[in-house]
Amino acid sequence: MPALSVIVPVHGVEPYLRQCLDSVLTQSFTDLELIAVDDASPDNCGQILDGYATRDPRVRVIHLDRNVGQGPARGAGFATATGDYVWFIDSDDWLAEGAVAAILDRIRATAADMLLLDSAFVAGGESTVHPMQPPPGVPEVFRFLDWPGAFHNPAPWTRVVTRELVVRAGLPFHPGWHQDVPFTFALLVAAQRIALLRRVCYFYRTGRPGSITAKPAEARCRMLIEQSRRVYEHLDSRRLPPDDPLRGVATQWLVLRGFVGSAQPDLPAPVRRAIFAQFAAAYRRHGRATPAIGLGDAVRRRVLGSGSWWTYRAYAAAGATRRLIRRSPTGRG
Amino acid sequence: MPLLSIVIPIHGVEPYLRQCLDSVLGQAFTDFEVVAVDDASPDNCGNILQEYAARDPRVRVVRRSSAGDAGPARGAGFAVATGDHVWFVDGDDWLADGALEAIAGRLRETSADMLCFDAVYRAATDTVERFRPPAAVPEPFRFADWPGAFNSAKAWCRVVSRDLVVRAGSPFHAGAFEDLPFTFALLLAARRIAVLPRVCYFYRADRPTSTMNTGSDRKLAVVTQFSRVFDQLDRAGVPADDPLREVVLHRMITLGWSVPGDRSLPLPARRALLRGLSEEFRRRCSVHLRGSIRDRLRRRMVVHDMWWAHRVWCAGAAARDLVRRS
Numbered sequence: 005m006p007a008l009s010v011i012v013p014v015h016g017v018e019p020y021l022r023q024c025l026d027s028v029l030t031q032s033f034t035d036l037e038l039i040a041v042d043d044a045s046p047d048n049c050g051q052i053l054d055g056y057a058t059r060d061p062r063v064r065v066i067h068l069d070r071n072v073g074q075g076p077a078r079g080a081g082f083a084t085a086t087g088d089y090v091w092f093i094d095s096d097d098w099l100a101e102g103a104v105a106a107i108l109d110r111i112r113a114t115a116a117d118m119l120l121l122d123s124a125f126v127a128g129g130e131s132t133v134h135p136m137q138p139p140p141g142v143p144e145v146f147r148f149l150d151w152p153g154a155f156h157n158p159a160p161w162t163r164v165v166t167r168e169l170v171v172r173a174g175l176p177f178h179p180g181w182h183q184d185v186p187f188t189f190a191l192l193v194a195a196q197r198i199a200l201l202r203r204v205c206y207f208y209r210t211g212r213p214g215s216i217t218a219k220p221a222e223a224r225c226r227m228l229i230e231q232s233r234r235v236y237e238h239l240d241s242r243r244l245p246p247d248d249p250l251r252g253v254a255t256q257w258l259v260l261r262g263f264v265g266s267a268q269p270d271l272p273a274p275v276r277r278a279i280f281a282q283f284a285a286a287y288r289r290h291g292r293a294t295p296a297i298g299l300g301d302a303v304r305r306r307v308l309g310s311g312s313w314w315t316y317r318a319y320a321a322a323g324a325t326r327r328l329i330r331r332s333p334t335g336r337g
Numbered sequence: 338m339p340l341l342s343i344v345i346p347i348h349g350v351e352p353y354l355r356q357c358l359d360s361v362l363g364q365a366f367t368d369f370e371v372v373a374v375d376d377a378s379p380d381n382c383g384n385i386l387q388e389y390a391a392r393d394p395r396v397r398v399v400r401r402s403s404a405g406d407a408g409p410a411r412g413a414g415f416a417v418a419t420g421d422h423v424w425f426v427d428g429d430d431w432l433a434d435g436a437l438e439a440i441a442g443r444l445r446e447t448s449a450d451m452l453c454f455d456a457v458y459r460a461a462t463d464t465v466e467r468f469r470p471p472a473a474v475p476e477p478f479r480f481a482d483w484p485g486a487f488n489s490a491k492a493w494c495r496v497v498s499r500d501l502v503v504r505a506g507s508p509f510h511a512g513a514f515e516d517l518p519f520t521f522a523l524l525l526a527a528r529r530i531a532v533l534p535r536v537c538y539f540y541r542a543d544r545p546t547s548t549m550n551t552g553s554d555r556k557l558a559v560v561t562q563f564s565r566v567f568d569q570l571d572r573a574g575v576p577a578d579d580p581l582r583e584v585v586l587h588r589m590i591t592l593g594w595s596v597p598g599d600r601s602l603p604l605p606a607r608r609a610l611l612r613g614l615s616e617e618f619r620r621r622c623s624v625h626l627r628g629s630i631r632d633r634l635r636r637r638m639v640v641h642d643m644w645w646a647h648r649v650w651c652a653g654a655a656a657r658d659l660v661r662r663s
Contacts, residue, residue, distance in 0.1 A: 065402035066402070067402075069390060076416055077417075083413040083509055084409050
């Protein structure tokens with residue numbers, strides 16, 4: 005059994021695929037397997053994968069004859085994985101040099117069942133590092149409720165987890181866009197030892213045409229809300245009481261997403277208004293009875309719960325004014 | 338979403354594959370999908386599957402580049418299956434006429450999360466394996482109500498809900514005898530087990546190269562698989578004197594008895610097997626196994642790793658068979 009299984013669903017990424025695979029297979033740490041799932045890719049990806057598999061025995065390929073989407077494709081790869089740890093990566097991204105060795109060192113030092121990684125977002129030639137910033141007081145090895153911010157980027161590639169953790173979380177491989185929301189939430193709920201590795205391990209390609217992030221905003225919001233329903237279903241299935249703080253964390257996230265979704269400056273106002281209404285409805289359906297996480301969350305819940313677009317606009321305007329004052333030389337700074 | 342996903346792991350079954358697929362696709366009941374997993378089959382199975390998939394939109398094909406085992410192949414198929422219920426069928430077996438209609442009807446009647454039925458073992462003569470709980474067990478029941486349900490441990494001898502497989506932790510393990518921990522996990526997690534008293538499945542019991550008949554080291558996996566079953570019992574907090582443990586022990590004795598006696602295996606492998614089983618036994622069991630004198634004698638030989646006694650017993654049984662046959 006290898007120490008790590010790197011699982012990568014592949015669909016329509018021919019120009020980027022080799023960079024991704026090479027970045028895995030040239031790692032200094034070699035006790036890994038790469039499981040590539042060809043999700044009925046319409047381009048040449050299938051052949052590229054077969055070529056890699058014949059050259060390197062660590063590569064295993066699964067071909068699907070119709071497109072099932074990232075979640076179920078990851079599930080098919082996971083079923084084939086034999087490593088103690090798994091890392092779900094995307095096929096148009098790539099790993100940093102030495103990342104796997106650093107990850108396994110850190111895992112050995114912390115006995116973590118989930119290790120969170122720093123990553124860099126790459127657009128064109130520019131890369132921006134997004135470091136994790138837990139507040140002071142969070143212990144070195146912690147649980148989800150110690151730092152709910154561990155969920156703020158739910159992309160699966162932001163963490164390496166034990167294979168056993170994925171099983172304990174109930175193999176939450178769901179269909180649809182944004183399926184990483186219920187996936188990562190379920191892993192975080194089940195994780196007992198979460199640790200951080202403060203090192204850029206992963207390069208995320210943004211702004212690629214055809215990537216999910218390039219889809220229409222309103223449809224994405226609808227999908228996001230649909231997936232957050234799965235988060236609450238998961239909490240129900242674990243028989244958590246209505247006032248459990250984990251439900252509060254789920255709601256805090258949903259409300260924040262509602263505010264982010266309604267504030268996108270490049271969207272026309274009617275679209276933003278429709279998005280706000282969708283999130284308000286979702287909040288009233290799932291989140292209203294759950295406990296608030298701090299004052300800011302309580303205020304935002306009130307605003308979203310009112311369902312009133314003008315209340316939201318007033319709140320947003322107040323926030324903008326406050327930021328303006330802070331930034332101005334006469335402000336409090 | 339179809340009512341049923343039929344997941345078929347496929348490796349080296351070319352002569353039998355068409356019969357299997359035809360028996361599924363020719364059913365009168367049609368609300369199902371087939372997820373065929375080509376597990377790096379070295380023969381022509383891949384092309385046969387392509388042909389069926391081109392002809393029938395209900396057939397989906399998953400191809401794996403490296404041959405694994407039936408367990409992980411089933412797992413890969415399960416991951417992309419969309420039906421409410423799943424049936425894991427083997428590529429060299431076939432379904433009885435009308436089986437799907439009967440199963441669908443019974444599922445509707447009982448809202449079972451596990452439906453068990455009868456199967457025919459097809460060899461020179463047929464043997465029917467019937468799944469019949471005692472009359473005192475009301476339907477639907479749970480595993481604890483009738484631990485004997487574990488005696489039909491094959492992956493194919495039940496239709497289960499998707500949700501049950503997930504709740505059981507998707508127990509798709511590698512290695513031969515993978516159906517032991519698989520079935521055990523499903524039984525432990527099942528809430529509504531129901532019975533369909535009808536032959537739904539034909540198992541090809543006389544195939545020379547089926548995994549169960551190959552005299553390879555694969556059989557050593559039986560120890561690992563029982564170890565997994567015991568782990569499940571411990572995790573579920575099943576007490577030491579629970580009847581569930583008894584049924585596992587009994588099964589382990591039966592297999593632990595017959596597998597080291599399998600004359601297709603080389604002697605050193607058989608010796609190692611008995612030792613492995615014996616160690617596993619002593620590590621796990623403090624339970625006193627009830628049963629006939631024969632059962633208790635067998636148990637003693639396995640637990641205490643009595644290799645020569647085991648050989649003498651096997652030789653005696655072989656001689657008796659010879660005399661009977663003459």
